[in-house]
Amino acid sequence: MDKSDRQPTYRWVIVTASALILAVSMGATVNGLSAFIVPMQDAFGWQRGDITLINFSGIMGLAFGGLVMGPLADRKGTRPVVLGGVIVLGLCYLAASVVTSLWQFYLLFFIGGFFGAGAIFPPVMAAVGNWFQVGVGTAIGIASAGQALGQGGVPFVSSLLIGSFGISGAFGITGAVMLAALVPLACLLRNPPQRSAAMQQSDAAEEENRLPTRTVVMRMSAAITLCCICMSVPLMHLVPLIQDRGFSAEQAGSVIFVMLLVAIIGRLSFGMLADRIGALPAYMTATAWMTLMVFGFIYVQNIGSFYAYAVIYGFGYAGVMTGVLVSIRMLTPPSRRASAIGIVIMFGWFGHAIGGYQGGLLYDLTGNYTAAYAVAALAGILNLIIVSSLFRKTRRLEGMAMAA
Template sequence: MPNAPTEPAALSHRRTWLLLAGAFVTFAVGAGSMHAYTVFLVAFIEAFGWTRADVSVAYAVSQLVTGTSSPLVGVLVDRLGPRRLILIGGAVLALGAFATSHATSLWQIDVLYGVVMTLGANCLGLVVFVPLLSRHFVRRRGMAVSIVQSANGFARAYSAPVTTLMIDGLGWRGAYLWQGVFVAVVIAPLAMLFRGTERSAARSSADAQGWTLPQASRTPHFWLLMAVYLFTGLGSFLVALHQLAFAIDVGFDKLYAAGVLGAGAFLSLPGVIVTGTLSDYVGREISAIVTYGTSIIGVVCALLITSPDQHVLLWLHACFFGLTWGARGPAITAKTADLFPGPHLGTILGVITIGTGAGAALGAWMAGFVFDVTGSYRVAFWLSILFYLCGTVAFWALRRPPAVRA
């Protein structure tokens, strides 16, 4: 293994937990803005008459941009630190939301949401915070990453009902406008929480070598991790983007379905934290396999729903799928930090994250395409199960640490 990184200058216990809390809230703000698209998708279909595949393109573009821009975000966070990226990302995200409120055609939605807002949100995401937190929560790395990752599930949970109410009261344009206002107001105070962390990152880079991207890419573990991200993105987004549309098609009331799915998504908070923390004790692989199995149960429950009187199945689907939404993230991310520690972790993680962007993009678009061709989401849900099983196999292959190849 390359030379181990030296310990960073110690922060106070209170300071490290404040950084962790700040990372959670910041990630939740960015992720909430992006997850709201599952509700805007339905509004666009009603307002413009676009097909499911049409409105899925923006989300697919968003996931692809997330993956392809993550290496750049990783490099920037290694060099600039979280505070500057949060300020940049928040400004771009707010401007994107403002502009989207004036969109009049599909291509504008694709560009503004799929590219502009996504770039902003990606500067508020997990890649920005993992390098910092992994240096200060070494023994509890899985727990720390899981707490931040749970913000994604929290955002997914609150965004559906809140956005539904906002669209009902303000229209979709007004909802996007106020979304931009909210981001613009909160982002500067959140960025200030990370003041001084740039010096910590600079010292770590100067004092240690650790793994470099070329070294990591010569190991099978690097590509297995990318495959895990790819399969997980495919499995998750073949279902997640179209959950609300699926429930409405079956005959459930829109607000009721949004509430049920939102309640299920709230379970991801304890789900992600428990499985991430558990991975510190039983191993990343066991923790990940449990979450894959739980997600599969949730998808099976959706496959069994055929009429709007099957409320129990809708709740079971929402709870099982929601419980493990994002729950593999801490295990995958912590595993990456376990295997490739050092000051270049942000860069390495950013490149590996291309897998999840590609998988999520393809999965989101594929589900809409499958529906347009077959009139049902059943094939998409079966494909979700298949890709979750592929992710399980790939993760299990990561058990042994990599050897350095010069």
Template sequence: MTDATGVPRRLFYGWWVVAGAFAVTFVGFGSAYTFGAFAESLQRDFSASRGSTSVVFSLAGFLYFALGCVSGPLADRWGSRRLALTGMLLTGAGLVAASFARSLAEVYLAYGLGVGLGVGCAYVPAVGAVQRWFSRRRGLASGLAVSGIGVGTLVMPALAALLIAQLGWRGAYAVLGVLVMVVGAGMALLIENDPHDRGLFPDGDPAGPADPAQRAAGMSVREALGSRQFAVLYGACLLCSLGVFVPFVHLVPSAMDHGVAPSSAVLLLGVIGIGSTAGRFFLGGLMDRMGRGRALAAMFIGMALSLAIWAMATGWWLLAIFAFVYGVFYGGWVAVLPAVVMDRFGGRHVSGIIGALYTSVAFGTLIGPSAAGFAFDISRSYTVSILASVVANLLAAAIVLAMPPRGALRSA
């Protein structure tokens, strides 16, 4: 590519930041979402119920979303690269430690704390950094960055199943841990906080001398938390997240309950990954055109409708259709949410605001998958849990559609 004078243009560094964030989400969330592949082995070896085993994932999920309210402000102050690098090292160490667990309680400590704290340190800083590097193409860039979650969900569970078959679940956790530390930590070095630090401007656009006020545009974390718009987003995300991660924990066991072979059941997580990747890649640009607030509501509605398919599915193909459609809208939700935060509250403290918002997802993740597991232990069915998730997503969509307009930043 050349500029108007014929001089070759360098690739805008913002895309390297996107690549770093992609890698962090790929190995971080990809490792976390392998849990469905390990669930049967953990349940068998530790003589545990489905509910108590699913607490492992819920604990990790709670931590990696709740920690965003700490890692986000720290990234705004210290830089996203340090937090992302630390997070990847913690995630890898947690997976390796899980391979030595002698009880389910030790898996809680190793996997739950290691992966939970690690992803929590890395995710919000990495995604928050991307928001500052783009304006017109923020939806696209955010979608590409978090598409690492979708690709990781496609690749990592299948890799985990292969490793479990060859090395057992302990060896599989050890290999995954080393992979995270090498790939995730290495790519985290590409992440930088702000284009102005390199004398650049969002989207790589040419501009005049850097305006200090431009860098500080936006609300403080305290101002954002006191706004009506934040309260609306928080409530919607809390409702959605009560059910959003239930498939990642329970889809594989649910498929096996319907007679699907374990090797085929694990592939369903990969199908979610395919759909999620498609949603993040192809919906990002569409969201920029249709309006990111309306797009967020559409993602909630799409997840609700797809979950209704799961409630009726018994065979592999119908489960696969659910997994793909659900993945598309789940991926779109993850992609659009940080961009909505940037749109509504500005970039001055975007990582801190995203982190505060993600505590809603933390509480939902802590409750939802484990509650679905214990409900199954009682009723031997996932129907009630799935239908509750449908209703929660529809309520979340209604709340977002009633959100105050962008300029209405009054206190709640």
């Protein structure tokens, strides 16, 4: 191996900084609002469907923002794009502490998603993948485990902050923490060293044996839309579902916190699994796990059972996003990787926004969460069908390449 192609030690700084940035930023953006649903309903009299539209606005902003910011990071570098994103996101949460109208929340969260979280997720994940040539599944698993930690920790901490400081205080403290913690971490990010000519030639040879990038992006976009519709229902509506059973906000928040703590192990484990059995098989395994279990939350009645079920569900569900990201990394060339991530993840956030919103809407229409969780399970089944067809195509292409 050319000396310039040895994996540099600094790659672990990139992974650590990325995991921490994703923990706070994605935890707040993706499902941090779940802790605010019932308090905002009680304080303002808004329906849950209207409140979840705040989350919808933020995720739609993230979806469209990632489509722009991924290629921008390729041109300008990871650090300036991510640094701008964490500043915008922190300022938007600070501003949310002083607004009281729904349209103001919608606007702020869309801005925070587009210019904030959208400038963080695709560039960070592309950077982690590009710093690793060996063990990329494990590296992405660690980084995405940070996101899992945030998606469990932020709602739990938000529940505590709301209880102590109210809705406005919780938003303000979250914004201040973002600015204080994420700006220094963003300054640690940088692009990987230039690869040697020999390795670039090897990349070109591998690209000839891949499916066309357009095919990969189209099928992965359809699949991730459906899998995110499935996963977003518990992420956004498990806390209110538990509260509807008569348990406190703190108890409900602690269940999803435990679930997503286990998800840290799950994301790392499925990243390692992807390194062993392949990215798409690992993705399908995680999706099947999530799909088989998601509707079961409807039948859980006591808090102890919620903890137990969430632990089992959380380990398997966690591998889905790791599988998606590693699959994109393995199926696309480096020159188009950030753009591919931006497009595919855009559709993922579409699915997440749709799933979260339909959960609140169907609750308002039916008075319970049965229909919402049934839609989640159906979306998971359709996702498995699409990913299985992509896997068969890649296997046929690999077989043809070996026979040639």
